[in-house]
Amino acid sequence: MPRPAPLYSTAFRTVFSRMDPERAHSLVVAGLRIAHRGGVGRLLEALTRPDPSLSTHALGQQWPSPFGLAAGFDKGAVAVLPLGSLGFGHIEIGTVTARAQPGNERPRLFRLLADRALINRMGFNNDGAAAVRTRLERTRRLLTALRTAGRHAPMIGVNIGKTKIVPLDGAVEDYLLSARELAPLADYLVVNVSSPNTPGLRQLQQIDTLAPLLRAVGEEADAAAGAHVPLLVKISPDLADDDVDAVADLVAQLRLDGIIATNTTISREGLTSSAETLSAAGMGGLSGPVLAERSTEILVRLRRRLPTETTIVSVGGVTTAEDVAERLRLGADLVQGYSGFVYQGPFWVRRINRGLARMADTSLSGSSRRG
């Protein structure tokens, strides 16, 4: 396990780890935004900008780095630029639902320090598609200006889910509302059917409900944007292998652009945290290194089954540059992380990008030696 930067490690030990995790999250986001507004963003960008050798082609577009921030950290697109200035190649915002909703009661986010893991049952707390759209419009304009000026600008994914009070048989209409609002502002759109914290949501992964949902969202997104918007589906690590295969076959049949694997798990296997810690946390989705094995297994399974043109975004338990490189080697086109960011701090992305660039260098000189 890599060590976080000493400053963050001290701050984490002495301040953040004693604080309610959701409060710590809000403070970090507020701090990043203030620092960015105060001009620190430019300095950070100079320190963290991904090496040009990391530029990656995926989903028909060019990405500054294959490594990005997974959904859930910036649910409402409030900090895309500050997060971008840390070096992420993309930021997946959301999950956004058609209607604003408060999410589950607090506390709803828990740290398992011994496992460097998190348990969350946030329940898609977010401001709703219309409010997020307004924020994203502004963010898009700023990102375009950055790109034009030759500066680092992350790509934006938009992850959409079902409003809690909408019954499952109204899910398609609900997703369509979000797709209509947000697809025109997305570099890619994600249909999230895998969060364990919205009752019944994961049932939408069944093929007979998933097929019409994905077909309808794809058509709506392209019509709203007036162009094709890459569409991906995000799946759960708790799907049985046969169900993973069935989703892969559906994705291929619908010619969907890709799959994001995986979301958090409801399993509690493989943890070293005490039974007391686990029962104090209670229900919710588990993330962090304990997810790496299943997430990697699913990546390998998907890559074997899907045509090469189908994009796979691998997420779950990634901590180091080596982890990211391994996922890429096993056939992922892009890789994401979330929990590692919480435990490793703001320079985590920089370390990953630098590690990747070093590995690319070595393998290049290796192959030229071989050549």
Ligand SMILES: Cc1cc2nc3c(=O)[nH]c(=O)nc-3n(C[C@H](O)[C@H](O)[C@H](O)COP(=O)(O)O)c2cc1C
């Ligand atoms: C606090 C928290 C909130 C999350 N919220 C979402 C979400 O809204 N939508 C989603 O698709 N995934 C969400 N996730 C899942 C992550 O995007 C990711 O799939 C998962 O954490 C596994 O990656 P990791 O092991 O690097 O954390 C959330 C994860 C955490 C820890």
